[in-house]
Amino acid sequence: MAHDKTRTIGGIELNVSYMIIWAVLLGLTLVEVFIPEMAHGPTGPRENSIFDPVFSRNLSIVLLIALAIAKTYCVAWFYMHLVDERPLIVLIGCTPFIFSVFLTVGLFPW
Amino acid sequence: MASTALEELHPPLGEESLGVVHGKLGMWTFLVMDAMTFAGFLAGYARLRWGVGGGADIPWPYPYDTFGQVGIQLTAFNTFILVCSSVSMVHSLAAALKGNMKTAQNWMLATIIGGLFFLGIQGFEWTHLIKDIFFNGDIKNVNFAATFFCLTGFHGCHVAVGVIYNLIMFLGMRSGKIHQGNASLVEIAGLYWHFVDLVWILVFTFVYLI
Numbered sequence: 001m002a003h004d005k006t007r008t009i010g011g012i013e014l015n016v017s018y019m020i021i022w023a024v025l026l027g028l029t030l031v032e033v034f035i036p037e038m039a040h041g042p043t044g045p046r047e048n049s050i051f052d053p054v055f056s057r058n059l060s061i062v063l064l065i066a067l068a069i070a071k072t073y074c075v076a077w078f079y080m081h082l083v084d085e086r087p088l089i090v091l092i093g094c095t096p097f098i099f100s101v102f103l104t105v106g107l108f109p110w
Numbered sequence: 111m112a113s114t115a116l117e118e119l120h121p122p123l124g125e126e127s128l129g130v131v132h133g134k135l136g137m138w139t140f141l142v143m144d145a146m147t148f149a150g151f152l153a154g155y156a157r158l159r160w161g162v163g164g165g166a167d168i169p170w171p172y173p174y175d176t177f178g179q180v181g182i183q184l185t186a187f188n189t190f191i192l193v194c195s196s197v198s199m200v201h202s203l204a205a206a207l208k209g210n211m212k213t214a215q216n217w218m219l220a221t222i223i224g225g226l227f228f229l230g231i232q233g234f235e236w237t238h239l240i241k242d243i244f245f246n247g248d249i250k251n252v253n254f255a256a257t258f259f260c261l262t263g264f265h266g267c268h269v270a271v272g273v274i275y276n277l278i279m280f281l282g283m284r285s286g287k288i289h290q291g292n293a294s295l296v297e298i299a300g301l302y303w304h305f306v307d308l309v310w311i312l313v314f315t316f317v318y319l320i
Contacts, residue, residue: 018200019197029186032315068315072312075311088130092142095142096142099146100149
């Protein structure tokens, strides 16, 4: 039974969990593509949009960044097997993300 | 120390430091360095973009209008290709761990094809942008072109290297040098490939969508 246990992530069989994450990534990518279409452009509603703008550009930026973080989390946690790694590796993997936040905040033209 | 599920299925090769096999620790250390390089690119992009006048006293072009609806959708399809190649890579690893080397080989081939497809679409996009948009004078802000080509070009180099890396893995599997006993080599190659996918998710969002 130990053999079966090693082939699961979160209690789900390895190959199945990979496909679930793939479907999630595909769904989030589709949502991402439609968000700019449904948002106002920087100078107001865009003429070439096939949708009526329903929310502001600032909200679309927040949503897009949130979706990108969710997707990177899925890839790192499940495909790079951080879910199953030692804390040391998780810590190493998180380092550049912490660094990039400080770098971006430090460089931002406040 | 408790070992990971993948290592329980098959113990990794090589010596260990802090309970982690050297090859994996080395790849993670490299990825941290590489991620910081990309972080520098992205932070620089953010600084230029949100600076006064886009950093060049000329308004920063709205990506949706620059690339067009078709361009964005083509790149989204490219993102989908890269995500699919990530899936095929994890399936290759799972098959290698089970000892199904023929299946692992096929999944690795699919990963290579996905990477080549991605590079082909990016090459097509670059050609179109250079010939029809950037050199045509449609884009006045040079910082936009500079950051776009630096970010996507640097990432494209990573994909190209990843394809070669995966090809070496594929040939190793075919010749029998890579087998169930040293499947951790596939896992280490997979780490690099997933990292390339992960970075593209961020580049796609920041450069093409925001």
